[in-house]
Amino acid sequence: MKNKNKQYTAIAGLLSLLCFPLTTQAEDGVTGTEIVIGGIMDLEGRSSGLGLGMKVGIEAALQGQSVAGHKVRFLAVNDSYTPDKTISATQQLIQQKVLLFAGNVGTPTAQAILPILEKQKIPAVGFFTGAGLLRPGKGDIINYRASYVQETKAVIDAALQHGIKPTEVCAYVQNDAFGMAGVAGIREALQTSKGMETTLKALDNIIAAEGDEPVRNQLGPVGVYTRNTFIARDGYDSLKAWEQKQGTDCKLVVTVGTYEAIARFIAYASNKADPWIFSAVSFTGADDFRKTLNKFNLHDRIIMTQVVPLPDSELPIVQEARTALGKEYGYVSQEGYIVGKLLMHGLRQLETEKKPITRANLLATFKGQQFDLDGLNMNFSDDNQGSNLVVMTQYSTEKWQSLQDSVWQDWLDKQQKTTTTN
Secondary structure: HHHHHHHHHHHHHHHHHOOOOOOOOOOOOEOOOEEEEEEEEEOOOOOOOHHHHHHHHHHHOOOOOOOOEEEEEEEEOOOOOOOHHHHHHHHHHOOOOOOOOOOOEEEHHHHHHHHHHHHHHHEEEOOOOHHHHOOOOOOOOEEEOHHHHHHHHHHHHHHHHOOHHHHHHHEEOOHHHHHHHHHHHHHHHHHOEEEEEEEHHHHEEEEEEEHHHHHHHHOOOOOEOOOOOOOOOHHHHHHHHHHHHHHHOOEEEEEEHHHHHHHHOOOOOHOOOOEEEEEOOHHHOOOHHHHHHHHHOOHHHHHHHEEOOOOOOOOHHHHHHHHHHHHHHHHHHHHHHHHHHHHHHHHHHHOOOOOOOHHHHHHOOOOEEEEEEEEEEOOOOOOOOOOOOOOEEEEOOEEEEEEOHHHHHHHHHHHHHHHHHH
């Protein structure tokens, strides 16, 4: 009887092993020879400059790298900056068993798939968006870059310091989650200013509008355009209507959109002889934005916030990126390179500590940590965002250069002359 009991116990033990996987089972994305990282970005659509830049940057950082005998491979899939395609691409990469998603481009596309990643417990690392929905967001999210709130606030704060009134700040944005993330940043920058009740209420109504393509023009100091289109007239007319209704001028127009759409809007407004100062956030894509501005011969009164160090920086990570990327080096590809290096930092930590390569272990190398990434400070001690770097630049003579205080006064003097003449 005792022998039979022992047999039953042994059989039960074997059955339990069959029913419950061993804790040492390899994580998805980690094979005997590889660590596979997935990324979804626009590689073929109207914003492909952004996706291609992130892709080449990440690939340069991961090129030839191996961790604990595993080669690191980046698998990028196109979504043409279209949420429906992003969902399909996400399902494709999940089936291919990637360890995590890195460098995904866009806010509306991220909004579409973050619930999927949360459900599957797959981390999102270094997405190319400063939207609040990733800060902190639901699920396992690790951000590199500063937020759109930080970018827009930096420009607006500077504008107010140089004499532009809160009522003279307007916006032109993409009519989706990306654009509304920018409007939320504008609202935050203006909320403590006096006499702004009407403007703040209008901004709240614009942000709260629901639907796939809600009506947001003619509601406040904001003009909008449809994603993946370049028609600027409706958004421009919305700003002019606000000027007339409020008896004010849009001296600073904060733009939140992609490079072609924003450049075409600036060209449209410039042809109308409006002396506005324009600003763009980093997502617009500095290098492609510059090329498009040149196409329309636009060089004056254009600000752009950057969330990576400037190309002339002496930081080791900038020099490494320039060497690794060669002719493909730029602001967006440098951000991709930083994201790739961030991933390698985490993986190298696991290798050094001889820990299994799992999602949980990799996330632990970032959360609550502060470290130097080849000269670039990464601080995750208080939140899930490593960098707060925002650099204001102006477009001048074929390049983006640091925005000097004296330039503000020159621009404002030009605005005053134009207003007086008209």
